[in-house]
Amino acid sequence: MLALLLVASPAAAQPAYEHLRLVAPAAPGGGWDQTARAMQQVLQRAGIARTISVENIPGAAGLIGLARFIGAEHGSGDAAMVSGLIMLGAIVTQRSAVTLGDVTPIARLTGEYEVLTVPVSSPFRTLDDFIRAFKARPESISWGGGSAGGSDQILAGLIADRVGVDPRRVNYIAFSGGGESLSAILGGQVSVGINGLAEFAAQIEAGAVRVLGISSAERLPGLDVSTLREQGIDIEFENWRAVVAPPGLTPADRRRLERAIEAMVRSEPWRETLERYRWIDRYLAGAAFARFIETEEARVQDILAKLGTGRTGERTLASAGPYPLIVLGGLVFCAVAVVFRRARRSRTPDRGTRNPGLAPVQRSGWRSVALVAAGAGLDLVLAESAGFVIASAVLFWFVARAFDHRRPVRDALFAVAVSTGAYLLFGRILDLPLPAGVLSGWL
Amino acid sequence: MTEILSALAAGFSGALSLSNLGWAFLGVTLGTAVGVLPGIGPALTVAVLLPVTFSLDPTSAFIMFGGIYYGAMYGGSTTSILLNTPGETGSIATAIDGYMMARQGRGAAALTTAAVGSFVAGTLATMALTFFAPLLASVALRFGPAEYFALMIVAFTTVSALLGQSLVRGLLSLFLGLALGLVGIDPLTGEARFAFGIPQLLDGIDVVILVIGLFAVGETVYQAWQYGREPVEVVRLHDFTGMSREEWKRSWKPWLRGTAIGFPLGVLPCGGTVIPTFLSYMTEKRLSDTPERFGQGAIEGVAGPEAANNAAAAGVLVPLLTLGLPSSATAAIMLAAFQQYGLQPGPLLFSSRPDLVWTLIASLYIGNVMLLVLNLPLAGVWARVMLVPRPLLFGGILVLASLGAYTLNRSMLDLALLYVVGGVGCAMRVYDFPLVPAVLGLVLGPLAEQHFRRAVAISEGDLSVFLTRPISAVLLVAALLVLLGPRVMRRVSVANSNAQSPMPNAQ
Numbered sequence: 001m002l003a004l005l006l007v008a009s010p011a012a013a014q015p016a017y018e019h020l021r022l023v024a025p026a027a028p029g030g031g032w033d034q035t036a037r038a039m040q041q042v043l044q045r046a047g048i049a050r051t052i053s054v055e056n057i058p059g060a061a062g063l064i065g066l067a068r069f070i071g072a073e074h075g076s077g078d079a080a081m082v083s084g085l086i087m088l089g090a091i092v093t094q095r096s097a098v099t100l101g102d103v104t105p106i107a108r109l110t111g112e113y114e115v116l117t118v119p120v121s122s123p124f125r126t127l128d129d130f131i132r133a134f135k136a137r138p139e140s141i142s143w144g145g146g147s148a149g150g151s152d153q154i155l156a157g158l159i160a161d162r163v164g165v166d167p168r169r170v171n172y173i174a175f176s177g178g179g180e181s182l183s184a185i186l187g188g189q190v191s192v193g194i195n196g197l198a199e200f201a202a203q204i205e206a207g208a209v210r211v212l213g214i215s216s217a218e219r220l221p222g223l224d225v226s227t228l229r230e231q232g233i234d235i236e237f238e239n240w241r242a243v244v245a246p247p248g249l250t251p252a253d254r255r256r257l258e259r260a261i262e263a264m265v266r267s268e269p270w271r272e273t274l275e276r277y278r279w280i281d282r283y284l285a286g287a288a289f290a291r292f293i294e295t296e297e298a299r300v301q302d303i304l305a306k307l308g309t310g311r312t313g314e315r316t317l318a319s320a321g322p323y324p325l326i327v328l329g330g331l332v333f334c335a336v337a338v339v340f341r342r343a344r345r346s347r348t349p350d351r352g353t354r355n356p357g358l359a360p361v362q363r364s365g366w367r368s369v370a371l372v373a374a375g376a377g378l379d380l381v382l383a384e385s386a387g388f389v390i391a392s393a394v395l396f397w398f399v400a401r402a403f404d405h406r407r408p409v410r411d412a413l414f415a416v417a418v419s420t421g422a423y424l425l426f427g428r429i430l431d432l433p434l435p436a437g438v439l440s441g442w443l
Numbered sequence: 444m445t446e447i448l449s450a451l452a453a454g455f456s457g458a459l460s461l462s463n464l465g466w467a468f469l470g471v472t473l474g475t476a477v478g479v480l481p482g483i484g485p486a487l488t489v490a491v492l493l494p495v496t497f498s499l500d501p502t503s504a505f506i507m508f509g510g511i512y513y514g515a516m517y518g519g520s521t522t523s524i525l526l527n528t529p530g531e532t533g534s535i536a537t538a539i540d541g542y543m544m545a546r547q548g549r550g551a552a553a554l555t556t557a558a559v560g561s562f563v564a565g566t567l568a569t570m571a572l573t574f575f576a577p578l579l580a581s582v583a584l585r586f587g588p589a590e591y592f593a594l595m596i597v598a599f600t601t602v603s604a605l606l607g608q609s610l611v612r613g614l615l616s617l618f619l620g621l622a623l624g625l626v627g628i629d630p631l632t633g634e635a636r637f638a639f640g641i642p643q644l645l646d647g648i649d650v651v652i653l654v655i656g657l658f659a660v661g662e663t664v665y666q667a668w669q670y671g672r673e674p675v676e677v678v679r680l681h682d683f684t685g686m687s688r689e690e691w692k693r694s695w696k697p698w699l700r701g702t703a704i705g706f707p708l709g710v711l712p713c714g715g716t717v718i719p720t721f722l723s724y725m726t727e728k729r730l731s732d733t734p735e736r737f738g739q740g741a742i743e744g745v746a747g748p749e750a751a752n753n754a755a756a757a758g759v760l761v762p763l764l765t766l767g768l769p770s771s772a773t774a775a776i777m778l779a780a781f782q783q784y785g786l787q788p789g790p791l792l793f794s795s796r797p798d799l800v801w802t803l804i805a806s807l808y809i810g811n812v813m814l815l816v817l818n819l820p821l822a823g824v825w826a827r828v829m830l831v832p833r834p835l836l837f838g839g840i841l842v843l844a845s846l847g848a849y850t851l852n853r854s855m856l857d858l859a860l861l862y863v864v865g866g867v868g869c870a871m872r873v874y875d876f877p878l879v880p881a882v883l884g885l886v887l888g889p890l891a892e893q894h895f896r897r898a899v900a901i902s903e904g905d906l907s908v909f910l911t912r913p914i915s916a917v918l919l920v921a922a923l924l925v926l927l928g929p930r931v932m933r934r935v936s937v938a939n940s941n942a943q944s945p946m947p948n949a950q
Contacts, residue, residue, distance in 0.1 A: 058646070058852070061628075067642055094628075094635060094645070142901045148631055173588075173897050174631045186766065187584035190901060202792075203766075323892050324636065327621045334615035341611065368667035369869075372841075376862040379845055384855060392842045399841050400834035402667040407834075414835050418842055426846060433853050434846070 016260045017049035023073075023081040025065020027058035031196075032082045035110065035241050038273045039082075039264065046267040048260045055433070061090035061147065067098045073246035077253030080106065084241035086150045088293075088300050093149040100297070104245040104254060105290045107261050110274065111238035111282035114155050115200055115225070116212040117193040119185055127212040127231045130192060131163055138169035144181045144190035148174040151239035152181075152194045154300060155215060157307040158235050159228070167306040185209060196239055198278040240282055240296075242289070258285060371402035387437015388427065392419035451573060454801030458809055463506050466499070467806055470507035471813045474514020475521075501799060506806035508780060512773060513565060513810045516716075516756045517818065520557045520749055521825055525550055526840050528659040532650060532886055533716030533752045535879060536724040538658060540737060540744030547740050550826035555685040556694045556742055557749040558818040564702040564750035565811040568757035571706050573804055576761045583710045583762060588897035589908050593918035594711070595891040598718045600922040601725045603880045610926075616876050620884020623648050627889075631896055643856045650886050652848055656861045657878045659844045661868020663837045668869065670833070685822060686742075694746040697727050701750030708751075709758020716755040717886050721879070723751035757807070764792060764800060 020043065024036035033056060040052045057065035066087060073079045083100065091099050116127070124130040134141045138160070145152030153174065157167040173190055175181035182200065185193035186208060193200075193209070203209045204223070213228040214220065215237040228235050245257050264270055265283045274281055284292060375398025382391035396415035401408065427434035458467075499507070519534035524541035537557065544553040571579075586594075603613030626637045627647030638644040686694065701723040708719040727747040728737045737744050763774045793800055831839075848861040871878055902908040910916045 063645065064642055064852075139903055148629075171900055171903070173900055175897075183584060183762070183766065184587065187587060189587035323896075324625050327618060327625060327888070331615070331618040331622050334611055334618055337611045338615055341609075365668045365670075368670055369664055372664050372667050373862075373866075375841070376865070380855065380859055380862070383845075383849065383858060388846070388849075392845065395845060396838035396842050399663065399667075400838040403670055403834035403837060404832070411834060411838070415838065418835075418839055422842055422846055426850070433850060 015047055015050045016256055016263075017078060018051070019078060020049040020052045020260075021076075021079045022052060022054045023065055023069055023079065024054055024056050025058070025062035025069070025081060025083070025087070027056060031112075031239075031241060032062065032084065034277060036082045038277070039243070042264055042267060042269045042273055043260065045269050046264060048263055061094075061150070062087040063090050063094060063096050063098070066091075066096075066100075066103070070098050070102050070247060075248040075250075076246050077249065077256070080243050080245050080257060082241060083244050085154075085239050085296065085300070086147075088297055089149040089151070089154060089304065092297075092301050092304050100244070100293055102247055104247060104249050105293055106243045106245050106254075106257055107265075107285040108240050108242040108282050108289050108292060109261075109265065110279035111240045112196045112198055112279060113220070113238050114152065114194060114215040115197050115204070116214075116228075117185055117195070117200060117204070117209040118191070118212060119188045120208065120210055121188060122191070122210065124192070124212065125210075127226075127228070127233070130212055131233075134160075135163060135165060138165050139171050141192065142171045142173050142190040143192055143194050144173050144175060144184045145194040146175065146181060146196075148172075149304060150174075151196070151237075153307065154303055155235070155237050156194050157303045158237060159233060161303065161306060162233050162235055167303065170307065172307075201278055238280070238282065241279075261285070368402040371398050375399050375402075382437075384435050385437065387439050388434040389419045389423045389439055390437060392422065447574060450797055450801045451805060453798070454803075454805035455808075457502055457798065457802040458506055458805040463503055463806070464809065466503045466507040467510045467809050468813055470510020470512075471514040471810055471817060472510075474511035474516075475518040475814070475817065476514075502802050504780065505799065505803045506809075508777060509803060509806045510810040510813065512777070513561075513753065513756065513807065513814055515773075516753055517558070517561050517814055520561070520752070521554065524553045524557065524745070525825060526659065526836075527662045528840060528844065529654055532654065532882065533720055533755070534748075535654060535658075535717070535882055536720040536748035537745055537752070539724070539879070540739075540741050543738065543740035544742065544745065545826065549740065551823045552686045552690055552742065553745050554822035554825060555819065556690065556746045558815060558822060560694065560698045560701065560746045560750040561753040562811055562815040563698045564705060564752075564754040565757060565814070566808065567699075567702045568706040568709075568754035569804065569807045569811065572757050572761055572764075572807075576765050579707070579710050579758075579761050584766075585914065586711055587912070588894040588901065589912050589915040590918065591711070592891055592894040592898055593909060593915040593922070594718065595887045595894070597918050597922045597925070598721060598883060598887060599880075599891070600926045602721050602883050604925055612876050613880050616871065616878065617880035617884045620653075620881035620886075621888040622884075623653065623881075624885045624888030624892075631893060631900075641856070643852070643854050647889070648860065648885065649851055649857065650882065651851055652857055652860050653864055653885050654882055655844045655847055656864025657868035657871070657881065659840050660861060660865025661872060661878070663841055664865055664869035665872045666833070666837060668873070690742050693742050697723070697743045697747035698750040700726060700730075701747040701752075702754040704747075705751030705754030706758045709755030710761045716752050717883065719751040719755040720748040721883065723747040760807075764803075 022036045022040060024033045026032040033054075036054045040054050043049045044052055057068055062083065065081065066083070069079075069081045081103070083103075088100065090096065116130075118124050118130070124133065130141075143156045145156065153170075153172050156170050156172055160167045160170045173181075173184070175184060181190075181193055181195055182203065184190050186203070192212070197214065200209065204211055204225075211225045213231055213233070214223075214225045215235060216227055217229065217236045219225065219227060219230075243261060245254065249257075262283075262285065265281065271281075273279075375395045378398065379391045379395040382394060393412075393415040396418055397408075397411050400411035400415065404411075423434060427436070457463075516533065519529060519531050520537050520541070523529040523534040523538035525545050527538050527542040529535045529538045541553045541557070544550060599617060603617045604610050624647065626644055628635050628638075628645050635645055701719075704723045704726065705716070705719040708722070709716065724737075724744055724747060727741075727743040728734050731737065731741070731743060733741075759774050763777060844861065845858060848857050849855075851857055868878060871881075898908055899906065908915075909919060
């Protein structure tokens with residue numbers, strides 16, 4: 001450890017990275033995005049990296065980002081991605097082909113404890129009240145929390161399991177994000193809320209909600225809330241977030257990133273960041289972190305299996321079963337109705353006046369459409385191989401030809417000018433990710 | 444009341460420094476510029492600009508965010524009107540009549556009514572935010588899953604029944620959108636549906652793809668097809684002078700009604716500004732003496748939704764500031780921005796950091812004035828886009844559309860989907876199906892399903908919950924009236940005339 005620190009400290013004078021790319025596998029605004037942007041700020045300010053870019057790859061609770069990170073960044077020494085417990089949950093529920101075993105674990109960074117809250121008007125004064133009602137009629141208690149298979153639902157399942165109720169009977173109501181579930185709790189729409197502490201801190205301080213328990217091992221300083229454990233439910237639980245590196249890293253690259261992260265978590269700006277977001281420092285690196293991932297994966301797998309998320313086979317109205325049938329049934333019904341009406345109208349003589357678009361089609365119209373389609377097809381083929389500029393210029397030229405075929409040279413000039421201008425404006429100045437392709441050396 | 448006014452005055456004195464006005468101007472300009480782009484919404488803009496403001500003091504940063512927020516809301520209307528390319532869902536309703544106006548050479552008038560309407564609505568809604576924020580927030584909490592479901596049913600029925608030439612065509616389009624909305628992870632169970640093992644489909648089909656595809660690409664293909672049939676370029680008269688006296692007269696009522704619809708609905712987290720803009724459009728069509736002009740370039744159809752859009756954008760700030768609830772993606776980023784400065788929006792924000800809150804509110808007023816100053820003179824300039832020769836105009840639109848679709852998720856699948864949807868959109872135009880219900884189905888369908896299932900789960904499978912909760916019952920009855928009302932009325936009037944003719948003296 002001492003040796004590490006000794007090596008790490010000169011790194012502060014000479015940046016370890018000219019440029020470091022951070023991937024946040026989520027849309028802007030969420031926990032992973034916040035973590036990535038906080039890292040960006042601290043690493044830059046502490047002089048560990050000269051410049052850092054954050055790239056959001058949202059989708060499927062981080063699985064899209066994970067898959068792309070593993071595929072595109074294999075062996076890259078200057079890239080890292082934020083990850084965490086929720087990604088583990090998604091890997092299990094989606095039976096994902098890519099897992100956290102496919103990346104290089106670097107370090108766990110932060111943890112966020114969960115709180116059980118009820119509205120002030122709730123009949124449940126204590127955790128005991130609540131658990132008694134839950135045990136008596138499990139389904140009558142609705143638990144409002146974040147997305148399905150996420151940390152909130154996992155904890156709900158753990159609690160049920162621990163008090164001797166089948167986790168399958170937890171009536172878990174998934175909301176998208178802390179905001180929505182908070183409003184459901186404040187409005188008394190659900191019996192109990194189960195959420196991250198940070199999202200609820202302001203409400204707790206204002207006394208707008210009552211906290212039944214917190215999932216930390218010890219009481220937190222400055223927060224008068226008793227833990228689940230001291231109230232007889234022996235659970236310690238946190239929504240942890242971590243940083244991982246691409247697979248296939250050289251040992252030198254791996255050490256460099258590990259040292260950079262270590263220097264970051266030891267820095268003063270990082271401490272301030274933790275305080276600001278109410279995150280808890282849960283730094284854990286190296287082999288210990290790799291082992292931690294394995295045990296967490298087993299725990300998540302176990303509890304999600306008990307919860308029965310994913311395919312349940314139940315066909316109640318609250319389950320996913322009937323809804324697609326209703327929609328597809330409605331679609332077929334309306335389509336049949338439209339066809340039926342047309343068939344009936346076509347037998348009456350006054351047809352054609354209502355639908356001017358149905359006049360006999362001339363061949364020249366289809367020629368134009370074919371030109372647009374050809375442009376679109378070539379754009380699809382060329383966009384990633386030849387790059388945005390070439391593909392867009394081709395697209396522009398074909399579309400312009402579809403409207404007027406008399407001035408091909410003028411159209412070509414405009415095509416090149418528009419696509420190059422768009423690339424420079426959006427790709428260079430606004431820094432949007434556009435494929436540069438074969439012209440990457442020129443633009 | 445007086446304390447609110449004095450707090451607001453203090454807020455203005457904080458915001459009205461030269462440098463802060465500069466930040467407001469920068470925010471409004473950036474927001475408008477980026478809002479013009481399809482696919483790049485206000486959320487991404489604020490997220491990208493967040494690090495830039497690290498070095499600013501919180502007051503200046505929030506003033507800039509306020510400018511970006513309103514600017515982006517307004518910017519979307521410009522492309523809707525001129526290019527039939529709504530940048531986000533809130534400006535779809537504007538595109539219907541705004542684009543028709545632009546094609547008739549009245550683009551400047553449409554842009555002017557949008558700018559003035561946004562200003563009127565933004566200012567009135569900011570006032571409502573100033574005085575009634577806590578009250579409104581507590582009303583919004585009464586909305587649970589059952590109420591949200593009922594509200595969405597109202598949106599579905601009004602749009603399918605009143606748009607397009609027949610109910611069944613509207614419904615077919617709606618169900619198409621609902622079916623597309625099924626694709627992706629079911630958020631209540633985490634189970635993937637209709638994703639066919641393609642990871643990019645796990646998050647569903649992005650609504651921006653559908654909007655740009657149906658409107659921009661579909662329009663291009665349709666125009667190409669039309670052009671091939673009638674190669675004569677129609678030269679139209681163009682008028683860049685803005686609104687006539689008659690148009691002012693027709694606009695002011697829709698502005699006020701749009702504000703009244705948009706602000707309260709913006710307070711509710713129900714899919715952003717889609718529902719308020721369409722309800723405003725439908726209201727104007729319903730109240731009009733000449734509803735047949737709607738869809739053919741009625742200025743009321745631009746004035747109302749644009750006002751509703753901006754009023755709703757102000758409404759979104761109510762739950763954010765008073766409860767710490769982000770009810771849109773942009774609000775979620777704003778929340779992150781607050782936390783960046785160690786502030787936690789919530790019940791205590793008004794008392795713990797009044798200086799900042801009131802400066803933000805004051806800067807919203809300032810941002811509104813700036814938007815008007817920036818956009819009113821530009822309306823005539825922008826409207827000249829219609830003079831660009833058609834081959835170049837549509838070539839440019841497609842390049843812009845493909846750029847927006849690709850940068851959304853950096854996915855080629857999105858680009859391919861865009862063109863497929865464009866083909867479908869053209870076919871729908873040719874066979875006279877309304878496009879809007881499909882978009883509404885995709886945006887609100889998954890939400891409606893979730894709220895329905897949440898409501899049923901909370902009530903332990905009891906379906907009567909939708910009728911025993913008063914707000915939801917009233918909304919469902921309203922939806923039924925919209926759906927059946929016109930038919931019943933027609934039956935009744937037919938029956939009356941039948942009944943009256945044999946016995947004219949029955950009364």
